[in-house]
Amino acid sequence: MSIINKAAAIGGGVIGAGWVARLLLNGIDVSIFDPDPEASRKVSEVMKGARRAYKQMVPGGLPKEGKLTFAKTIAEAVADADFIQESVPERLDLKHRVLAEIDAHAPANAIVGSSTSGIKPTDMQVAMKKHPERLVVGHPFNPVYLLPLVEIVGGDQTFPEAIEVAKEIYASIGMKPVVIRKEIEAFVGDRLLEAAWREALWLIKDGICTVEELDDIMRYGFGLRWAQMGMFQVYRVAGGEAGMRHFMAQFGPCLKWPWTKLMDVPEFNDELVDLIATQSDDQAHGLSIRELEKIRDDNLVAIMDALSKQNKGKGWGAGALHKDYTKQLAKLAAKKPAASTAAEKAKASKPVKKAEKPKKKKKG
Amino acid sequence: MSIINKAAAIGGGVIGAGWVARLLLNGIDVSIFDPDPEASRKVSEVMKGARRAYKQMVPGGLPKEGKLTFAKTIAEAVADADFIQESVPERLDLKHRVLAEIDAHAPANAIVGSSTSGIKPTDMQVAMKKHPERLVVGHPFNPVYLLPLVEIVGGDQTFPEAIEVAKEIYASIGMKPVVIRKEIEAFVGDRLLEAAWREALWLIKDGICTVEELDDIMRYGFGLRWAQMGMFQVYRVAGGEAGMRHFMAQFGPCLKWPWTKLMDVPEFNDELVDLIATQSDDQAHGLSIRELEKIRDDNLVAIMDALSKQNKGKGWGAGALHKDYTKQLAKLAAKKPAASTAAEKAKASKPVKKAEKPKKKKKG
Incomplete structure (x- = not known):
């Protein structure tokens, strides 16, 4: 309580x-x-x-x-x-x-x-x-x-x-x-978000993909991993039998590759704002903010609920917490008023x- | 098929x-x-x-x-x-x-x-x-x-x-x-992952958080959003009634703040590898790679399954695809051998x- x-x-x-x-x-x-x-x-x-x-x-x-x-x-x-x-x-x-x-x-x-x-x-x-x-x-x-x-x-x-x-x-x-x-x-959270956001702006500005394609790359790909394990634990598993050290040794050197745009800040001008806002309108496929908000919330509840039943019923990550939280709310609801x-x-x-x-x- | x-x-x-x-x-x-x-x-x-x-x-x-x-x-x-x-x-x-x-x-x-x-x-x-x-x-x-x-x-x-x-x-x-x-x-995917990874290495190296804390920040936070909507659609919704242009105008200028480490590459030496590998061992809480792999897979199936029931039963994102895919596999299973x-x-x-x-x- x-x-x-x-x-x-x-x-x-x-x-x-x-x-x-x-x-x-x-x-x-x-x-x-x-x-x-x-x-x-x-x-x-x-x-x-x-x-x-x-x-x-x-x-x-x-x-x-x-x-x-x-x-x-x-x-x-x-x-x-x-x-x-x-x-x-x-x-x-x-x-x-x-x-x-x-x-x-x-x-x-x-x-x-x-x-x-x-x-x-x-x-x-x-x-x-x-x-x-x-x-x-x-x-x-x-x-x-x-x-x-x-x-x-x-x-x-x-x-x-x-x-x-x-x-x-x-x-x-x-x-x-x-x-x-x-x-x-x-x-921490916004450092990570900022790094991804800056890179995303480059990808859109340079026409490598649209905002919808970029979002799809997240939600059909690594977003599904991050929702439950985050980044390091996922890489630990990906390293397979050789483990985390192997994973690090394999991918570490890539950091030095000359992907220079990763290090740079795109100019935040009207053209870029227009491009993103327009692509975002397209991506919504006619759904209003309120409708999208409901879908987002339903999805969040569904994901946390699904995770609450994992790990032999003990729940996993946000799901384990969700299990406790919903139990707490139900208990509070059952309480008589003071x-x-x-x-x-x-x-x-x-x-x-x-x-x-x-x-x-x-x-x- | x-x-x-x-x-x-x-x-x-x-x-x-x-x-x-x-x-x-x-x-x-x-x-x-x-x-x-x-x-x-x-x-x-x-x-x-x-x-x-x-x-x-x-x-x-x-x-x-x-x-x-x-x-x-x-x-x-x-x-x-x-x-x-x-x-x-x-x-x-x-x-x-x-x-x-x-x-x-x-x-x-x-x-x-x-x-x-x-x-x-x-x-x-x-x-x-x-x-x-x-x-x-x-x-x-x-x-x-x-x-x-x-x-x-x-x-x-x-x-x-x-x-x-x-x-x-x-x-x-x-x-x-x-x-x-x-x-x-x-x-695209690895550009985004690389940007987040590089930033994550700084955060660990500088002792701002451990790998477990960083993963928790993802999986109790924005990871749950990215699994279903990605980044741009989520920001569209977050902009609220004012919409995407408002969101961009509000957060755009932050890109120029002097968070200089965002732009730099941490030295990838044995010390950093050791730090991360050790913290990763701690984070696993005794679970083997195989056990973690099963948990990861169960979670992925559960998340996609949960999303397959959203959006008025039509499914959403990876869930909509999951719905079709599992249907296709079931149909294939029902087929008689040639x-x-x-x-x-x-x-x-x-x-x-x-x-x-x-x-x-x-x-x-």
């Missing part, structure tokens, strides 16, 4: 709304702040999709949804939250302003997670004058309500206890926290214990 | 044996040449794994397997083949020797596919003195008997008809042929028609 009593979401775009959906569907109350007048509509659209996906995951009935409140200010949103997730646009000045305000008004023991996909926590927490030690990056992957991965990154001032509590918080809502060992820009508001209140005032007595971060 | 009567496999390593398995399980006779004295044992190991996976795919019973013959020479292996797949190690001099011999002894209308993952067909076909026009790259992905993707690449001398026939041949054994529009080294050897012989002498009268390649 979740260890969060009340969460706050700052920012309600695709990522922020995804967090809101995951939290609400776990029965957690959320207070959201987003200055966009369309925020309510956008969040409810995402919520609709998430609800649909979760109904497939837990056919016996979902837990009672948490309550969503739209706050007028950041101060109001975070006032009584024990977990705050920031998902505002990727500009350092904006992150500074928002985090300073969160820090000024949030309870002292609340954990602050940032959804940034690239900015170092050290560069962000300087704006937090009261408790910079409770900031972690909690970088999720879209759709946040379905994909389990969250990369956790601490900055220079982050206490190890904050990372531990963040891990527990994210795991309690069905996620797979992976703590990044050293702080670098873009962390008897009194007094009990609720007593619970709500209980602080996140481990964050209370932070020790100084050890230097690794 | 397949349009191949008799196939030849030159090279019986992980890839070559994977081709043999796919062909035999489609009821096609294969003659293989591999000078390795262990070849027979290695191929039968792969065959065992492939048979196991196919039994899950077609629970009603598999088609009668093709006959496997070990030839003593390339000449003997290709003598009466109408489709020849070359899967020897990635050295141009070796490819030249092998392709020259294949070309000298294969029937004039046989199609020659090369499993090379990086060498341009133009650079290989110069060694074929008789019929260089029938060489295509048919680059598969491991495990060849399960992953549907095959990248088809023609060289300067390749006739368009050879590409068409190759497409039909690969499709007839359940694969997804994607024709690469311009010939470049490493084609009545006479005379009929078999008559069938065997029928040439691959479209390759008989090749026209000159049009310049695009």
Whole structure:
């Protein structure tokens, strides 16, 4: 069950709304702040999709949804939250302003997670004058309500206890926290995505393939491997009886071949944007974003469900986690509502214990 | 049903044996040449794994397997083949020797596919003195008997008809042929893999994460997206209502951020190989290569099967293909064996028609 009593979401775009959906569907109350007048509509659209996906995951009935409140200010949103997730646009000045305000008004023991996909926590927490030690990056992957991965990154001032509590918080809502060992820009997932993306742009720009052909090469090929084993384990197996060392020795030298474009950045101009946007329109074959979103979500649920039955019934990778998560949701759904508001209140005032007595971060 | 009567496999390593398995399980006779004295044992190991996976795919019973013959020479292996797949190690001099011999002894209308993952067909076909026009790259992905993707690449001398026939041949054994529009080294799939691999090596070398953590970041995160939609379609959806142009505008400029390591090649020394091999041992958690291979195959079958039921029952991506392929195998299994050897012989002498009268390649 979740260890969060009340969460706050700052920012309600695709990522922020995804967090809101995951939290609400776990029965957690959320207070959201987003200055966009369309925020309510956008969040409810995402919520609709998430609800649909979760109904497939837990056919016996979902837990009672948490309550969503739209706050007028950041101060109001975070006032009584024990977990705050920031998902505002990727500009350092904006992150500074928002985090300073969160820090000024949030309870002292609340954990602050940032959804940034690239900015170092050290560069962000300087704006937090009261408790910079409770900031972690909690970088999720879209759709946040379905994909389990969250990369956790601490900055220079982050206490190890904050990372531990963040891990527990994210795991309690069905996620797979992976703590990044050293702080670098873009962390791990986006480094890999960026490398592939840059190469993909070259391939499209040079007319080697279309975006549809490139996607087909992924989804009929190595994408099916990465969904369940990742890259290194797959190569270990591919090395066959000779093993990983053999594989490395065989393919290592290729790295030095003069595929120079791999190292270069394509010019990101209107022509390239047009080319890709047009090919992407073709690829959609008339399906709207909403239709594609449903297909994507159905596929994700189906893949995780399929993997949950593998490995002699124990589940494998995201499937093993999916098995536990859906079980947890079903259990939560079966629970009777709390008897009194007094009990609720007593619970709500209980602080996140481990964050209370932070020790100084050890230097690794 | 397949349009191949008799196939030849030159090279019986992980890839070559994977081709043999796919062909035999489609009821096609294969003659293989591999000078390795262990070849027979290695191929039968792969065959065992492939048979196991196919039994899950077609629970009603598999088609009668093709006959496997070990030839003593390339000449003997290709003598009466109408489709020849070359899967020897990635050295141009070796490819030249092998392709020259294949070309000298294969029937004039046989199609020659090369499993090379990086060498341009133009650079290989110069060694074929008789019929260089029938060489295509048919680059598969491991495990060849399960992953549907095959990248088809023609060289300067390749006739368009050879590409068409190759497409039909690969499709007839359940694969997804994607024709690469311009010939470049490493084609498309391996360009993307190489970019991600190089970045991954940096992340491991610099101690940002372990190989297990990196794999988890893939398989609990974007790997689940790529298995079903690939990269561009996923970003189209992520762009939300604002669409692809918005997504591109938002993330395009990140390409210029000074993540300099993205552009560089890590030194591939013993220390790095040791680090990765050791971490890979840890990651396996005591599972042998054979056990991991079974898990991988079970997962692949389960994912494709799950996707075959999506999209209102029509199947999606590799799942739609999987649906057709398993249906085709079941139909083939239900077929009665041919009545006479005379009929078999008559069938065997029928040439691959479209390759008989090749026209000159049009310049695009």
